Amino acid sequence: MHHEENLASAVAAVHSGFGDEPLDLAIILGSGLGAAAEHVAVTGLWDYRDFDCFPRGAVAGHAGRLVAGTLHGRRVLLFQGRFHLYQGFSAWQSAMPVRLAHALGCRRLLLTNAVGGIHSDLQPGRFMFVQDHINLSGDNPLRGMPGDIFIDLCHLYRGDLYPDLHQQALARGMTLYQGVLAAVAGPSYETPAEVRALGRLGADAVSMSLVAEAIMAGYFGMELVGLSFVTNRAAGLATRTLRHDDVLAVGQTGVRQLAVLLELLCRLWWR
Numbered sequence: 085m086h087h088e089e090n091l092a093s094a095v096a097a098v099h100s101g102f103g104d105e106p107l108d109l110a111i112i113l114g115s116g117l118g119a120a121a122e123h124v125a126v127t128g129l130w131d132y133r134d135f136d137c138f139p140r141g142a143v144a145g146h147a148g149r150l151v152a153g154t155l156h157g158r159r160v161l162l163f164q165g166r167f168h169l170y171q172g173f174s175a176w177q178s179a180m181p182v183r184l185a186h187a188l189g190c191r192r193l194l195l196t197n198a199v200g201g202i203h204s205d206l207q208p209g210r211f212m213f214v215q216d217h218i219n220l221s222g223d224n225p226l227r228g229m230p231g232d233i234f235i236d237l238c239h240l241y242r243g244d245l246y247p248d249l250h251q252q253a254l255a256r257g258m259t260l261y262q263g264v265l266a267a268v269a270g271p272s273y274e275t276p277a278e279v280r281a282l283g284r285l286g287a288d289a290v291s292m293s294l295v296a297e298a299i300m301a302g303y304f305g306m307e308l309v310g311l312s313f314v315t316n317r318a319a320g321l322a323t324r325t326l327r328h329d330d331v332l333a334v335g336q337t338g339v340r341q342l343a344v345l346l347e348l349l350c351r352l353w354w355r
């Protein structure tokens with residue numbers, strides 16, 4: 085496995101459209117959540133296909149666009165769409181947006197995704213603040229990377245931001261939960277037996293994303309927050325058949341709440 089890539093042209097493209105001052109925050113938007121970018125005062129917009137270093141391929145509900153602009157006074161990069169293992173990519177490939185954000189001098193990362201709720205509190209329409217994860221995807225983005233790859237993941241997520249974020253969200257009429265995210269490779273949804281097993285392992289929600297990006301952020305020493313939007317009860321916990329179209333439709337209902345959480349985070353993170 086070799087890990088050579090040319091980030092230089094993507095970095096140059098973003099610099100020419102958005103200036104080369106450091107970026108405050110990069111955000112990866114999960115399934116159905118892409119419209120959160122509408123709250124940004126947009127300065128630059130690129131198709132992922134404009135960047136040679138980006139993997140090729142998109143999933144329904146992922147626009148495959150990079151938006152640069154200003155949000156609540158912060159210089160932000162929003163990735164509308166991500167790369168998943170089930171598309172045939174390695175964990176390293178799927179973490180490409182994180183390497184680009186880092187190459188652009190970004191020190192903070194917000195990861196969002198759509199998840200199936202396992203814990204009884206995690207009903208569709210609710211957000212979970214990721215406290216920790218269980219990587220069952222079978223891959224790690226640091227395989228074959230240079231440098232110190234034996235990184236400690238005990239404090240990967242900025243859990244200290246949770247109490248205030250929770251309180252302030254509550255004041256805005258939203259209950260935020262904190263929990264453990266399990267990640268599997270997909271693309272089939274889990275079996276009911278797998279969901280029961282995941283619950284016993286300590287997972288509160290299950291997804292097919294986020295952890296590779298999180299580990300890559302840890303490698304770079306970036307500060308990280310994960311917000312998972314519950315689009316469905318996990319397999320076997322509800323009678324409804326799981327469908328990606330429903331995940332997208334419910335995901336879109338999370339955009340308004342995500343906008344509130346973004347506003348709160350933009351203040352809390354820089355206090």
Ligand SMILES: O=P(O)(O)O[C@H]1O[C@H](CO)[C@@H](O)[C@H]1O
Nearest residue numbers: 114115197198292293328331
């Ligand atoms: O992780 P995101 O891209 O938010 O989407 C989630 O929803 C899709 C399944 O419906 C999978 O891609 C899963 O990971």
Ligand code: HPA
Nearest residue numbers: 198199200290291292318
């Ligand atoms: O139930 C799920 N399982 C895995 N990934 C998901 N992404 C949204 N819902 C789910």
